[in-house]
Amino acid sequence: MLTHPTLDQLNQLGLFGMAKAFDGVAASSDAAALPHLDWLALLLDREMTYRHDRKLTARLRYARLRHQAAVEDVDYRATRGLDRALFQKLAEGRWIDAHDNVILSGPTGVGKSWLACALGHRACRNNRSVLYQRVPKLFADLALARGDGRYARLLRALGGVQLLILDDWGLEPLDAAARHDLLEILEERHGRRSTIVTSQLPVDKWHDVIGDPTYADAILDRLVHNAHRIDLTGDSLRRTRERSTKKD
Structure with a gap:
């Protein structure tokens, strides 16, 4: 069998998963017993797996x-009040297809960010584009982007991903620029993309954080009305684990 020329051809065609599988199977003592169709099926399966993993x-x-x-x-x-049935339903991802949102609220340490990232990870595994942003840093980055010409490009990136995760929302009141930026982001995404928001504040306090009543109504209308809500409670899981470790 012309192993090396075949490997070269597979690599030249960019079929790197098939090349790796070919090399491995050819070196196996069972290779001669494999029918041609089984060889082909194995190589194609490895190529699909390789491409999926790279993506x-x-x-x-x-x-x-x-x-x-x-x-x-x-x-x-x-x-912490996590509804298992609801979260497992969200993990399926149909809400992303429907362009709905998710709001995770609750005190610090109950796992809001972790749960949001878990949903983001599943979305990535389901071949969806995802972007995570901490809200305080995001507004700072947008302010800098206004001065160096990246503002429009950054807004396009925030508007284009299928799932945007806005973590730590509501830590401090918004200024005029942040209100404007948030509305622009949500307006671009509304009815087209999905957003996860995590916050220590309950939703009924968000109006005060936004500040301007007109902006607040517009922002909350685009974010809350089609959102699946997870309201967590309880003590910080970090403190609970620390106490458990000390007892052990």
């Missing part, structure tokens, strides 16, 4: 998720 790696790199979280690792035993 997933690229999506995760672009998403820049804060936590390495997965929906399979969610702890439903913690006393």
Whole structure:
């Protein structure tokens, strides 16, 4: 068998998954017993897996998720009011197809950011584009972008991803520029894309954080009315784990 020329041809065609599988199977003592169709099926399966893994790696790199979280690792035993049925339904991702939003609210330490990243990770695995942003840093980046010509490009990136995660919303009142930026982002995404927002503040306090009543009504209309709500409660999971560790 002309192993090396075949490998060269596969690599030249960019079929790197098939090339790796070909090399491995050809070196196996069972290779001669494989029918041609089984050989082909195996090579195609490895190529599909290789391409899927590369795309997933690229999506995760672009998403820049804060936590390495997965929906399979969610702890439903913690006393924080997490509705298991609702979260597992959200993990399926149909709300993203419907261009709905998700709001995760609750006190610090109950896992809002982690759960948001878990949903983001699942969306990446489902071949969707995702971008994670901490809201305080996002507004600072947008302010800088106004001065160096990146503002329009950054807004396009924020508006274009299928799932945008806005973490730590409401830590401080918005100024005029931040109100404008947030409305522009949500206006571009409304009815076209999905957004996850995490916040320590309950939704009924968001109007005060936004400040201007006209902007507040417009922002909340685009964000809240079609949102799935998860209102978490309880003590910080970090403090609970620390106490458990000390007891052990």
